[in-house]
Amino acid sequence: MLNAEHANFPRAGFFRRLGAMIYDLLLAVAVYMFAGAIGFGIFFGLTASGLISMNGFEHVSDALNGTPIYHGIYQLWLVLCVGTFYALFWSKGGQTLGMRAWRLKIQHPNGQNLSMITAYARIVWSLLGIGNLWVLINDDKLALQDMMTRSEVVVLSKEANQMRNWHGA
Numbered sequence: 001m002l003n004a005e006h007a008n009f010p011r012a013g014f015f016r017r018l019g020a021m022i023y024d025l026l027l028a029v030a031v032y033m034f035a036g037a038i039g040f041g042i043f044f045g046l047t048a049s050g051l052i053s054m055n056g057f058e059h060v061s062d063a064l065n066g067t068p069i070y071h072g073i074y075q076l077w078l079v080l081c082v083g084t085f086y087a088l089f090w091s092k093g094g095q096t097l098g099m100r101a102w103r104l105k106i107q108h109p110n111g112q113n114l115s116m117i118t119a120y121a122r123i124v125w126s127l128l129g130i131g132n133l134w135v136l137i138n139d140d141k142l143a144l145q146d147m148m149t150r151s152e153v154v155v156l157s158k159e160a161n162q163m164r165n166w167h168g169a
Contacts, residue, residue, distance in 0.1 A: 005160065006105060006111040006156065006160060009156055009157070011142070011155070017104065017132050017135065018132070020101065031081060039078065088119075091113060094106050104155060106151055106153050107154065121149050131143045131144030
């Protein structure tokens with residue numbers, strides 16, 4: 001979706017981005033816990049039904065953490081769930097809840113929302129948030145993930161940040 005009126009807002013600086021990241025970290029932890037409970041429930045069901053082996057462990061949690069393949073699949077599940085949380089919000093409305101609180105929006109320079117693929121690429125290029133440090137030395141206020149995905153984080157006006165203008169997930 002193209003929102004040309006958002007194309008001319010100023011880019012966000014490091015500390016505003018950091019504020020939104022801290023806020024969103026709390027939401028990401030909640031998503032992580034919820035996904036963990038679902039993943040553990042599925043693993044429990046698979047072991048209880050005998051579809052996968054307990055590999056000699058007495059407790060299900062020991063089998064999950066003590067078997068590298070089970071543990072790897074479980075960790076991949078958690079990463080995908082948290083990553084999808086961000087990618088959905090970024091591609092649908094350009095904002096997570098923390099970004100709304102700080103009046104930030106991720107978009108292409110013409111105001112267009114990111115695609116899901118571009119949103120996932122942003123996650124990879126952000127290097128777990130470390131990519132934002134580039135904003136401190138870049139005069140254009142672009143982070144590593146902004147440059148690599150041809151996107152930007154802008155500061156919206158109070159009016160542009162209102163819920164009636166938001167087309168989020």
